[in-house]
Amino acid sequence: xxxxxxxxxxxxxxxxxxxxxxxxxxxxxxxxxxxxxxxxxxxxxxxxxxxxxxxxxxxxxxxxxxxxxxxxxxxxxxxxxxxxxxxxxxxxxxxxxxxxxxxxxxxxxxxxxxxxxxxxxx
Amino acid sequence: xxxxxxxxxxxxxxxxxxxxxxxxxxxxxxxxxxxxxxxxxxxxxxxxxxxxxxxxxxxxxxxxxxxxxxxxxxxxxxxxxxxxxxxxxxxxxxxxxxxxxxxxxxxxxxxxxxxxxxxxxxxxxxxxxxxxxxxxxxxxxxxxxxxxxxxxxxxxxx
Numbered sequence: 001x002x003x004x005x006x007x008x009x010x011x012x013x014x015x016x017x018x019x020x021x022x023x024x025x026x027x028x029x030x031x032x033x034x035x036x037x038x039x040x041x042x043x044x045x046x047x048x049x050x051x052x053x054x055x056x057x058x059x060x061x062x063x064x065x066x067x068x069x070x071x072x073x074x075x076x077x078x079x080x081x082x083x084x085x086x087x088x089x090x091x092x093x094x095x096x097x098x099x100x101x102x103x104x105x106x107x108x109x110x111x112x113x114x115x116x117x118x119x120x121x122x
Numbered sequence: 123x124x125x126x127x128x129x130x131x132x133x134x135x136x137x138x139x140x141x142x143x144x145x146x147x148x149x150x151x152x153x154x155x156x157x158x159x160x161x162x163x164x165x166x167x168x169x170x171x172x173x174x175x176x177x178x179x180x181x182x183x184x185x186x187x188x189x190x191x192x193x194x195x196x197x198x199x200x201x202x203x204x205x206x207x208x209x210x211x212x213x214x215x216x217x218x219x220x221x222x223x224x225x226x227x228x229x230x231x232x233x234x235x236x237x238x239x240x241x242x243x244x245x246x247x248x249x250x251x252x253x254x255x256x257x258x259x260x261x262x263x264x265x266x267x268x269x270x271x272x273x274x275x276x277x278x279x280x
Contacts, residue, residue, distance in 0.1 A: 010140070029140070031139060031140060031166065033136055033170075033173075033174075064143070064162075064163075064166075066166060066167065066170060066250070067167055067170075067249040067250040067252075067253045068170075068249075068250075070234060070249055070253075071234070071237055071238060071249075074234070074238055075238070078238075094155075095155060095156040095159060096156075096159040096163070096257075099227070099230075099256065099257040102227075102231075103230070103231055103234060106231050106235075107234070107235070107238075
């Protein structure tokens with residue numbers, strides 16, 4: 001198992017790999033003015049690095065994202081989908097994450113390999 | 123319930139947005155979590171817009187932000203200067219589009235889908251206002267006069 005962390009301001013992306021699987025866990029707050037400047041290179045890097053792995057994007061530890069973060073987040077999911085391996089996207093079943101989950105579910109219907117799940121808080 | 127207000131005059135906007143969310147959270151501590159989050163999000167997105175598209179003018183040298191919580195409603199107002207009439211037109215077009223829809227959620231999804239197809243540009247995603255209406259369930263209105271943009275987000279609550 002290996003772990004890599006990308007961090008900027010209040011946002012961390014934690015990459016965990018084991019066997020044929022990987023999880024990208026988003027933690028904290030993404031409210032910078034240009035989140036794409038931080039996220040786009042990471043999306044490109046992970047898209048290539050994880051191309052042969054089943055990927056889970058875990059958003060349950062996100063506390064807040066601004067609207068400028070919505071597109072980079074979608075781009076990450078679409079980039080993983082393009083690899084042709086199963087992609088799970090995990091949301092927390094709480095009020096503030098539900099609209100994002102519904103949005104991602106609608107987008108996932110246009111993608112081939114993405115499954116969106118809402119999970120109850122532990 | 124007594125009226126609660128949060129009045130801010132903000133010079134360094136970007137550095138203040140996170141703190142403003144915390145202040146809103148504190149002010150609405152006795153309100154339901156969904157309402158608190160919606161109000162924090164709406165205030166944050168309004169301030170971000172004001173920071174992105176605003177500019178100091180004589181009547182508005184910095185951005186002002188006012189949150190008023192009454193027994194049955196919440197009102198957020200931002201005021202900022204703006205000399206770029208194209209930005210103002212774009213803002214008013216979006217607000218009108220939101221006002222004219224009966225389904226802000228579907229409109230927000232459509233806008234996300236359209237934005238996802240556009241090439242990356244330096245312009246903002248433009249999604250914040252749609253999000254305020256869809257996710258926050260606020261009604262938006264916009265007024266421009268004397269180089270000052272006044273944005274109002276209003277929501278009733280039980």
